[in-house]
Amino acid sequence: MLQVFNTMTREKEPFKSMTPNLVNMYVCGPTVYNYIHIGNGRSAVAFDTIRRYLEYKGYTVNYVSNFTDVDDKMINQAKKDHVTVMELGNKYIQAFKEDTAALNIKPATTNPRATEHIPEIITFIQDLIEKGYAYEVEGDVYYRTRKFKPYGELSGQNIDELEAGASQHTADEETARKEDPIDFALWKGAKADEISWESPWGQGRPGWHIECSVMSTELLGNTFDIHGGGEDLEFPHHENEIAQSEAKTGQKFVNYWLHNGFVTVGDDNEKMSKSLGNFVTVHEIIKTVDPQVLRFFLSTTQYRRPVQYTQDNLEDASRNLAKLKTAVNNVSYRLSDAETGSDPKTDQEVRQVMADFTDAMDDDFNVQNGITQVYELARLGNIYAERPVVFYDTLQFILKTLSQLLLIFGIELKAETEINDDTIEALIQERIDARQSRNYERSDEIREQLKNQGIILEDTPQGTRWRRVTK
Template sequence: MLKVYNTASASKEVFKPIQAGKVTMYVCGPTVYNYIHVGNARSSIAFDTIRRYLIYRGYQVNFVSNFTDVDDKIINRAQEEGVSEKEIADKYIKAFYADTKPLNILPATTRTKATDVIDDIIAFIADLIDKGYAYESSGDVYFRVRKAKNYTALVHESLDDLETGASGRLDDGALALKEDPLDFALWKNEPRHVIKWQSPWGQGRPGWHIECSVMSTKYLGDTIDIHGGGIDLVFPHHTDEIAQSEAHTGKTFVHYWLHNGFVNVNNEKMSKSLGNFTTVHDLLASYDDPQVIRYFMSATHYRRPINYSADELDRAKVELDRIRQAYQRLAHASKTVGADAEITDNLAVIEKNFVTAMDDDFNVANALSAVFELVKLANSYADSGRSKQDSADAILAILSQLMGVFGIDLQANAAARPLPDNVSQLLAARKQARIDKDWAASDRLRDQIHALGYLVKDLPDGQHTEKA
């Protein structure tokens, strides 16, 4: 029974989709004015892993995400570079696809842009005005927060606390346009010669929060199963989404709110001011194995913060290589015809443990414990000298399937990274030398393997090899 942690209730809840066997899921995408950073990648990978697990459990997932392609940051970047806002957005949308493809992130069922739904946004806002939830002020349109039902449900703070924070963030000019400091912009008057659209309230552009409400209801319906994003989006973005969406439709907007944790860099919050801001574009250019990056980010529970560092990435590489090598060793081991009942029983237990872990709010740490039990089984079966084809195939299929939940393609990796015959022969000789306790021969063979471009590591489940 799948349980997920719902930010709205601050507790784990049994997951019951609106329609049996189907899941509607919306995840906030990036503002496309620069290359995505590792924090953006963390959110994309976290919810891709959740999506993959839902698919593994048999659900049909309708996954919608967006690009914010009209925003002050985009306008500023366009003016700095002397190009149009569309050119900036198109450049970094293209970069998003280029940078997420190596991380094996599944394409969204629908990936839409704010500029694709301007007419829908205007109609949505007009409806809110007609219902008394919004008002025009000098060409801007604002949402009346105090008219919303239970506005603080997601953030778990009082309106008074939120008002104090809002007042401190606004200058006198912004406050003068609002009926209340808490009110937020649905439409922004735009007097500059920048990207804008004609509306009933003059020329302008949408506020940030409105686009996700419009896209979610347009492509997934008035009520959806899961809405995801970074923990920094709880307030004001997702709080405002709930208010405007439920005012518009009169229905519950989202049943389960899921939020991923931050990314720290070397134990410090990532920020440009600290000089530790890392884009995925630069990381991919400097690191030759994107699947290690994927595994590193998938292997931490989505609600926990991730500490990104070179050492942590190296640790992830060691773990992933153990899994890859176990797959390769069993794939290339000699086998006889038939199956082992004991292996079938072991696989059933391991799969059950994996599902139990992931059903507990996607507990990837415990799920990976089950994966490494499978790795141990693969290695021991490869070394047994009595492996049978059907059982070996079953181990490989399940290992591939479980790692597929984490976005790791072991079959492609096995085809791409076979060990040369001379390296395999030296490894076999070294294994025998260690069994014979001939440590001098073991060291000599290790050096020979290293000279051929491979490192050997002795781990509890045996020797493991990786490119030097």
């Protein structure tokens, strides 16, 4: 049975969706004022991988991920770029779609935009005011945080400590208007020349937190299965979403809270973020790095763990992906001379790998143990492809299973009909380097890899030569 780590309880819990065979899932998307960086991409990849595994398990996933297309960052960037907030949002939403497509991230079932839900946001806020959870001051509307008794449970925050921290900023003009320093904005009165909408409190725009409460409940209902996002969103964003939503509906907001770890950079493993200026955008990196390698790098670390972004780690991912491609090629190459039928013993070994893979992934989407089983399947395929006699149905079973399991990681590999000369030369050079470093296991592996694809190596005093053989 699938177990997931619920941030709310800090425990792994058996997963059970509210509706059999259907998962309603909301994942916080980007604020679209710039290209997404690797950290944003990691979150998108992590939850796409989770979605794909749920689908592999037989669920239909109603996957909603929003675009925050109006907030302070949007307004400030639009002014710098001399464009409207809407123009800025349109530009970077399109860039997000292109960059995530390059990483083979499935499009969301729905991508709501905050600006498309202004009437619903206003109605939501009015309900909170009527229930006594919100109040208006000079065109701004604030949430009475202290009135929501469970506040802080998700992130483990103590409300008295929050008050002490907030009191250090009492000179702030906005804080001075609040009933309590820890109250947060639901609606912000418009400043001169800012994007705004008419509301019962005058011209203004929504606060950040209210957007997700409205869009998620509008599209998924008052209570839904999974809410995901980066661990930096636990507080205050997700904490505030819970307070808003449960105060309005009187119902539990989310059954399972899932949060992904950061991407870190540098010797100090510092979190990658735009605010720290240490980020690399997906848009730029995929100009020089195979997007499939980047996807493989990001998707093969368990979602709650941090991912260290280094050139060495990218190269490791590239090498491991190349080995999987080789296995696909080796198995595919033998289809042309395979006997009719199947090999029951090998088929059973494949089924065991599938079972072990499921056991690994059922443990809170443990992709690191899961990918180990994929490597085991590739090894099994390579060994089987070297046999003098192979069976067609078994080869196809290996290929189909490799394809199914790799697709969960967002990887689609197709067999090369014929290995090209550049690839052969690169492998020969790798073999030479391996022999010089006394890595004879890798040297032999490359020779067998090429042999399985019809390439014969001949070591001569003048160097290594190669030739193709035909069946």
